[in-house]
Amino acid sequence: MTPPPVPSQPTASTAGTVAELGEFGLIEVIVPLFAQHPDVLVGPGDDAAVVAIGANQVLVSTDLLIENRHFRRDWSSAEDIGHKAAAANLSDLNAMGGRTTALVVALAIPGDLEVAWVRDLASGIAAEAALVGASVVGGDVTASDQVSIAVTVLGTCAAPVLRSGARAGDVVAVCGRLGWAGAGFHVLGRGFRSPRAVVEAHRRPRPPYSAGPEAASAGATAMIDLSDGLLADLGHVAAASGCSIDVQSAAFEVEEPLRAVGAALGLDPLQFVLTGGDDYALAATFPAGTTLPEGWTVVGRVAAGGAVVTVDGVAYDGPAGHEHFR
């Protein structure tokens, strides 16, 4: 059912260090090592994998959050960090058009951490999971020098929406907040704690959890959640679908808190919208003429070939999205 994995480059080099190769180069080295059995309907490379278990399509996805890389204990409360760790994973199944049933959480923590901190982290994870009716069903706790939080989600969907289904002529639409968490990150990085709305958005994202299944029902051809930033994530859709995407900057309403941050920091606030990560909004493509579900806004269009993403017809010259090891 699934073709054997094929390296996307003839021979991926394994010389040198991870930093030299970069995150996506490393993934190209690793993924071909993983043979996929026939019960794997969707293997590595999408927001979640899909495994056939009995008559059901079971979705699974995992994310590992590392202290001082993905969160800072002096920027966010333990409860915030729990919400965010769960949200990042729940969002992955949302982006497949699915819904999470269960989470497992593996936690590495220093022995001198306060028990109350861990309790609040667990409360945050449980509260975020409850938003979609999911249960935290198990986990692991181990000692470590820094806090690491590995969350894996398990869920189901009627029919998964992949990154690879966008077709020329489709419209590109988004649902959820764009750029708020990224603006909050900028603000916190400069030592400020306001505007409160963007700082809160960084600490505790609000993924549009019903939007994924609704988009799937409405006929979305491709979907992805926005964790690296809109342009970077649309780049994954364009690459997987073998098409190009053009985004119209005039389609975005740049909201007041983003304009305030832009003015204060001397930055174009559109940059937050186009490249800010960690809001866990959704981007999807739909056949032209589709009546979009509530909350979705058309922001662009799919064209044939190219596998590139442009803004108003040209390459975007602002900062790129997030990549690890860079």
Added chain:
Amino acid sequence: MTPPPVPSQPTASTAGTVAELGEFGLIEVIVPLFAQHPDVLVGPGDDAAVVAIGANQVLVSTDLLIENRHFRRDWSSAEDIGHKAAAANLSDLNAMGGRTTALVVALAIPGDLEVAWVRDLASGIAAEAALVGASVVGGDVTASDQVSIAVTVLGTCAAPVLRSGARAGDVVAVCGRLGWAGAGFHVLGRGFRSPRAVVEAHRRPRPPYSAGPEAASAGATAMIDLSDGLLADLGHVAAASGCSIDVQSAAFEVEEPLRAVGAALGLDPLQFVLTGGDDYALAATFPAGTTLPEGWTVVGRVAAGGAVVTVDGVAYDGPAGHEHFR
């Protein structure tokens, strides 16, 4: 829809640090925070959780391995570490009487790590997964100061065998190697590289993967995999089942490499058998008179009440099993 979570103790204290409370105390604080929905058939506290998805019982379990806590890069090759990370997880589903279908792997690594090391780690994970016909279906890669490997496994079983089913009169049996990895750990810890058999057992455990489903079919009443050490893990069975377990030391064949390590280090080699962790053998209880599947050896008996584990009728006075933060 979900009843509010009820703490399992009137008020578990959350004062102080994780090290002061200990691993199991911490788990008692966290687990009551996780409300379980009706589709959760087995929640936290067993080797794996069991979630109903359609007509199927889906098993899920997760383990996080941290560099210099669970493995050392100067003691084990990357491929060894991959095998062991996968084995620790596959073993959890084995201990439920299940079989793993899919794994996801979240990896945190320093940027200066060699790409070849990561490739070999991935190869080891894939090779161990292939032993049970499972696929690595997805993952996550992120930057970190030390190597962390979070593996989550997904699988199925006919009817899960829990820790809580042991009954007075049952026999206790084991399957797989006991104490080899622990003896290897002692040897490596003193700077030696032989006997090779125990060093290899530490580097690359050999869980008896067919034994779990076979024990379930044969009517095992309780089962657990041996990661913390036989007595410690039987203690989990005794506590969950509300019964006591007595182990007969004469039932164990203390094999030659263990005797050699004991003689060289001036230790009773039975200590490795009773308390050595990380072999991922299985211990199970069966109704008296059960014809045990091949590879299982009776080593003890279940008695009513007490929730304690004894050796030859008395408390064991050797070293205890492993607990994190201690």
